[in-house]
Amino acid sequence: MTPSNCRNPGGTGSPQIGTRFRCGIRRLPGSTSPATAADNTGGRTRLPGERVDGAGGAWNRPHVQALLALENLTKTYRSGASELTVLADVSLSVMPGETCAIVGPSGSGKTTLLGLGAGLDIPTSGTVRLAGHDLGSLDEDARARVRNQNVGFVFQNFQLLPTLTALENVLVPVELRGETGRRREATEMLAGVGLGDRLHHYPVQLSGGEQQRVALARAFINRPQLLFADEPTGNLDGETARHIVDMLFDLNRTAGTALVLVTHDLELAGRCGQIVRLRNGRRAE
Ligand SMILES: Nc1ncnc2c1ncn2[C@@H]1O[C@H](COP(=O)(O)OP(=O)(O)OP(=O)(O)O)[C@@H](O)[C@H]1O
Ligand SMILES: [Mg+2]
Numbered sequence: 542m543t544p545s546n547c548r549n550p551g552g553t554g555s556p557q558i559g560t561r562f563r564c565g566i567r568r569l570p571g572s573t574s575p576a577t578a579a580d581n582t583g584g585r586t587r588l589p590g591e592r593v594d595g596a597g598g599a600w601n602r603p604h605v606q607a608l609l610a611l612e613n614l615t616k617t618y619r620s621g622a623s624e625l626t627v628l629a630d631v632s633l634s635v636m637p638g639e640t641c642a643i644v645g646p647s648g649s650g651k652t653t654l655l656g657l658g659a660g661l662d663i664p665t666s667g668t669v670r671l672a673g674h675d676l677g678s679l680d681e682d683a684r685a686r687v688r689n690q691n692v693g694f695v696f697q698n699f700q701l702l703p704t705l706t707a708l709e710n711v712l713v714p715v716e717l718r719g720e721t722g723r724r725r726e727a728t729e730m731l732a733g734v735g736l737g738d739r740l741h742h743y744p745v746q747l748s749g750g751e752q753q754r755v756a757l758a759r760a761f762i763n764r765p766q767l768l769f770a771d772e773p774t775g776n777l778d779g780e781t782a783r784h785i786v787d788m789l790f791d792l793n794r795t796a797g798t799a800l801v802l803v804t805h806d807l808e809l810a811g812r813c814g815q816i817v818r819l820r821n822g823r824r825a826e
Pocket of ligand 2: 651652653697771
């Protein structure tokens, strides 16, 4: 990917997308070096203490604790006398540095599953372990702290704060950590997604695809261990979508960020190490 491949809506100050973004990445504490062919991990980042199976090159999972473990999740909504089960007995685990795609028809429960995994919503039954925390035992504030420390989330409908500019939106997760002085980094992050000349624009002044890229920059800013993205390319043209996907996988490779992506794009799903298929709220094999 070269900068010229990337859309720059304002047409000026063409950012060195990709390269700039990569240059801006700091290693996460404890994160690993980019994988090499010799790692035999299929291009994924080898984890501290992780062994590679000599015979098939498969990862030797029992030695590493899952970053995200969802067990027997069920989510039911009640409306008057009737009950709607939107997720039924869904389990999955995501290892540090792993990539996972969630696919399935509209209404099959993908967004619901993502929200439960990130502790944005609570299951009717089942357990969620995120970065070593049992989310069911935490109150909302504690869940928000675990999320802020470990997770980036790109919502299907972006959920930018309408009264804040693009730059201020990207800085929200930083401020939630009580940190300051990262405006330059946030500026570079926005330049990296092709919005270097739209820093001070409000969401209403941005197109859907531009808002989506602000949401991606906001999700990246704290170098999360785990990034959830709900149809991250859903509103983008083919070229910008490819660029954003490359950025996601760069983040995975260089910073060891695990990715959980909801997508209808089978090519994108095919790049992930694990594909979870949902149908009518259940895992379909
Ligand atoms: N708060 C709610 N109350 C009642 N039903 C809900 C609620 N939230 C979601 N649902 C229902 O749960 C089901 C799964 O919704 P979800 O948003 O998870 O689907 P999805 O797979 O993400 O679909 P899409 O691909 O269209 O985004 C849908 O039938 C939806 O109407
Ligand atoms: Mg959805």
